[in-house]
Amino acid sequence: MINFALDIGTTAAPESYLFYVLAPLSVLAAMGMLLVKKAVHSALLLAWVMVTLAIFYIAQEALFLGIVQIVVYTGAVMMLFLFILMLVGVDTSDSLVETIKGLRAISIVAAVGFGGLLVTLISRATFGRDVVGLSEVNEQGNALGIAELLFTRYVFAFEVISALLITAAVGAMVLAHSQKTRSQFAQRDLSIARFRKGELKDAAGLPSSGVYALHNAVDVPALLPTGNPAPTSISAVLEARGDMIESTNFQLKEEAEEDK
Amino acid sequence: MSNAEIIGQDPGWVIALKGVLIFAVCVFLTIMSVWGERRLVARMQQRSGPNRVGKFGLLQALVDGVKLALKEDLIPKSADRIVFVIAPIISTTACFMAFAVIPLTGPVNFFGHETVMQMTDLSVGVLYVLAIASVGVYGIVLAGWSSGSTYPLLGGLRSSAQVISYEIAMGLSLVAVFIYAGSMSTSEIVAAQDQWWYAVILFPSFVIYAISMVGETNRAPFDLAEAEGELVGGFHTEYSSLKFALFFLSEYVNIIAVSALATTLFLGGYRALPGLGFTEQWLGGWFTLVWFFIKVLGFFFVFVWLRGTLPRLRYDQFMKFGWKVLIPFSLAWILVVSTLRVMSQKEAPPALIATFIFSIALIYVAVATLLDRRKVAKEKVARNINSLEPDFPVPAIPNTRVEQING
Amino acid sequence: MDNELTPRSDEFGLAKADQSKAPITNHESASFGKQLLGFWVTFKTMFKKVNTVQYPEVKEPTAPRFHGRHQLNRHPDGLEKCIGCELCAWACPADAIYVEGADNKEGERFSPGERYGKVYQINYLRCIFCGLCIEACPTRALTMTNEYELADSSRGKLIFEKDDLLGPLRAGMVPPPHPMYPNTDDSNYYKGEVTTSHPSQGIAKND
CATH class of the missing domain: 1.20.120.1200 (NADH-ubiquinone/plastoquinone oxidoreductase chain 6, subunit NuoJ)
Known part of the structure; x- marks a missing residue:
């Protein structure tokens, strides 16, 4: 029965x-x-x-x-x-191409194997055993009952699993970690590099965008004192997106005519 | 009779009414705490804070809530609509659920029925609070991700990394309490503190918990997830109207929740201050509620005080503190506590216990000295590097004397 | 401090300054106990008197030279000082002023001299209250008041017209247009020799 x-x-x-x-x-x-x-x-x-x-x-x-x-x-x-x-x-856009040869076959075998393992485990735990009943199992309280089993009868399996998990975690860290061959450029290094370039023209950074008194949006280039627009004043991101206004629109009129 | 048995005898209407009451108290407390925080921080900065709406501005938070509800509800074009809506709901629901296991009073007369103001008494009640907190993080992470823009994503990642790392330290700090109380149920932990509060016996655990609860709730000085200077608003940058209000609400409910847990675990919960035990019988036991809220509001004041005093930490400093200081320290502390506990249970001679404590102190002093020396040596090296003058023109730093002059 | 602006080395060819008195900056962090003192500071502050001014009910006077709303002034006989020269508009860095000048008609003049400001607008959405317009004005027609309550509900309302900006007519002033004071020219006005209106200019305003 x-x-x-x-x-x-x-x-x-x-x-x-x-x-x-x-x-x-x-x-x-x-x-x-x-x-x-x-x-x-x-x-x-x-x-x-x-x-x-x-x-x-x-x-x-x-x-x-x-x-x-x-x-x-x-x-x-x-x-x-x-x-x-x-x-x-x-x-x-996950690619469904197999990167490792025979991955599909291996995974099917693994899945079937895992399923088999689960079925045998559950049936071993269910069939042919007398049910003890909750009240008896939880006699000392649920947490205590589990703790007692974990730390006495199954302590070896428990420790092995924790060792396995720690090994996996350390392994993942080792694989993911790459030694840097040189230190990363920090703000200070970048600043020093700017000053070392010889010319102090760009030492203070790029001009900020926007034309005074006409526009103050970031997609409008700054006007230099000569009246020419400064394309470097616009963020490279906006430029790549094509979200910037043509800088010649803001050139002073006389200059534009001279250019023609 | 234990709390669990008392609660087990509650008829349905008591359970329902208690649920509604606890929820209402939470919401009321949250609204009042928003007002209280603004008033307190204002006083710390010599301002007066909100004082327009109602007497002393008491209705300010209510009016803010109404204002938020009437605002336009925006969902960004690039947002993941379903997750964007679910996220604040998860966040708010989770933080309310923590209150289910907190005992707010001792045995009281509840409309003619003898009960305690606690929804349920789980044997693993404290773990339940931790579990709920970890579900609450989903709200933040998903809000950050589903907004579909950069700052919220960064804020969401930051805050979840933060909550996860500080939850480890928090969980470890609770282990000592479990060992001493011999239980993980909130009511039994309170009952176990009838002699001494655990904040006294297990002071290091209390300190670790107090620090990590600030980290857990994303509050200043650990409010890196919504660092205005760096991330605009963090995970809730794209939120508006009621959805934002939900996040706002959950932040404050969370503060109250961790404070309530700290009160329960370390300050003797609803019990009176030492020497005032007779007050526990006043008002048919309802006076314990006053004690409970005094303690919780004390924690809340500390939260505000921290915010008014400390600047925000840098992210790497914050993570380093969590992983390299709090966690190792609490692990070592658990070892000490469990050894002491086993010793006293096995009735070891006092001389042995004294020797153990002394040797632990000795090891601590030795390690601290060594670390300090290394730090000093490191600082020396760092100072030597810093004092090297760069060989390009730099503007003078005003009002400083320089030891070495170029050329 | 005597060493405030001296360069720290002679790389610019300047003499070395005595810096021995300057404090040495300490880059080491303060001790833990000292850092905790900050908590005492905030706690103590809670019991100090608050600095907040309950603004709409309590209004504190501004500093005497506070840059507030502009005002177009009048000569003592009621003529406007503005001559429509547009110097203020040219001086304005924020492009907030618009002026259109026009010729005065003899006998129906708005200002002494040849020209007056027919249209005068200041856009307070642009104005940065720097006061360069005041410095540019050759006749002291444009000055700034201490009024700072300029918020309004629409953009249009924040462009102030000449009527909004003109100073009020005081007692003894005749509302323009009217002729100049008899037997004077504009230079008498600028020298301050016209101190009141003349009955021939029109009916002066009473108190």
């Missing part, structure tokens, strides 16, 4: 309402995570799935697990994931 955890006792009414509301939402979010186009949206949906899972845990009196689920997965892991997404800027 197989005993499922749910067969023991009946689920309280509020808990079942909670389940019937949240479970479809959670499944929908999980499916949406695979289907939405933007990477940030799918990360968000994943975070929502994590939160709903945490709520289920809490509803089943696994308080500590539920809270830790939020702190660790939603709070830390997903946040770091979001960080990377935002900084690297993963867009819809």
Whole structure:
């Protein structure tokens, strides 16, 4: 006779309402995570799935697990994931070309393997075991029960996993860190470099934009004392965007005629 | 009877009414604290602050709220519309949720029903507050990202990096409290402080918590996420109208929330000051609410005081302080505390405990001296480099004497 | 201080100055205890008397030479001092003044002399209150008052016309246009020899 955890006792009414509301939402979010186009949206949906899972845990009196689920997965892991997404800027234009040969085959094998592992683990934990019951497990309190198991029976596995994670973190740092061959130019160095150029003409920086008394917008070049516009006074960004007004519009009239 | 059992007996209408009351108190406190902060900071700068709307300007924050609500609600063209709308909602919801586990009073008579002013008493209540705080960061990060412009993105990243790093120090500072109280439930931690406040016994933890709660709430001098001089408004630059009001609200609710947690964990929560224990019975127990708010407002005053006194830190200094000072220090402190705790539980001889404390002090002095020496040596080198004159014409610094003259 | 403007070395060919009295700047950070003193400063300040002036109810007088709204002045007989020369407009760095001069008609003049300012506008959205126009004015026609409450609800209202800028007619002044004081010319006006109006110029304003 197989005993499922749910067969023991009946689920309280509020808990079942909670389940019937949240479970479809959670499944929908999980499916949406695979289907939405933007990477940030799918990360968000994943975070929502994590939160709903945490709520289920809490509803089943696994308080500590539920809270830790939020702190660790939603709070830390997903946040770091979001960080990377935002900084690297993963867009819809993700290339689907395999960069490593046979990546697709490897990933399918890995996915099937992982699925198999999950199924065996869960069935090992579920089938052929007598259900102890919540009240007995949580006798000393939920957190204490977990702490006792973690630090006595499973202490070796726990420590191995933490060592693995730390190694991974250090490895990632080593891979991402690049030794700078020379120190970065700071404001002071740039200032010294400007003065060292020989000519002191540009030492004070570029002129600021805008024509006095006619315009004071940043897309208008400054007029030099000679009446000529100074194109260097406009930000390179505006210039590249094409958002600047033609500087000859602001040349003094007589000068313009002379130029012709 | 423990708080959890008392709350377990609450009928539905008590729970609902308590929820509404706690929410209302939070909103009221927030509105008043906006006014209070402006008045206090103004006094610190010898100004008078808002004094036009209502007596002493008491209605100022209310009027500001109405004004914000009536403003045009803009969503930038380049913004991600859904996330842009969700972000302030996440932020505000999360900070209100923290109040669910904070015990505001001891046992009181609630319309003829014996209960405590606490929504729920989780056995991992403090962890729950931390979890909620980490969800609240999503509001800020998503606001920064979804605005679709540079400054909000930078502000959002800054503030989430900040909150995450200071949450580590905060969590570590709480470990000592858990060890001493033997529980993670807020009500039991309060109950465990009937003799001594943890702010006294675990003073280093209290200091670390106090520092990291300022970092956690993005307040001056750690308000780098909305550094006006650098990032315009930070993550909420593109927000206007009610959405901005929500962020504004959540910032102040957050301040009150971390202050309330600090009160609960370190200052004995709703309990009276030492020697005034008899007041806890006044008004059928409701007087404990007064004690609670006195303590919370004390923290709030410190927040304002910090803002009025200290300039903003540079970002790298701030992160260095969090990771290289607060976290290692709190780790070392946890080691000391847990050793002491185990010693006293196993009834070690007082001589052994004294020796342990003495050797810890010795190690601390040795390390501090070594670090200090290295710092002095480094400073010397730095000064030598700085005094080298550049070999190009530079304007004179007025009113300074220069030791070395060119040529 | 005697060493305020001396260069710190003789690279410009100037004599070396005695700098031994100058304070040495200390770039080291203050001790922790000293930094905490800042908290005492802010705390103490909370109990000091506030400096705020409750502005709309309490108005403090400005400094006597405060640069406020402009005023176009009159001669003692009521004629305008402005001669429409546009020097103020040329002096204005912010391009805020617009002047159009016109010829006076004998017997119906607005100012002594040949010309007067027919149109006179100051745009207070542009004006920076630098006072260069006042320095440029050759007849002291344009001066500045101490009035500073210039906020308004539309752009148009902030362009002040001649009527807005002209000083009020005092007792004994005759509203222009009218002839000059009998047997005088404009130089008498500038020398300050005309001190009142003459009945032949028109009916003078009473108090």
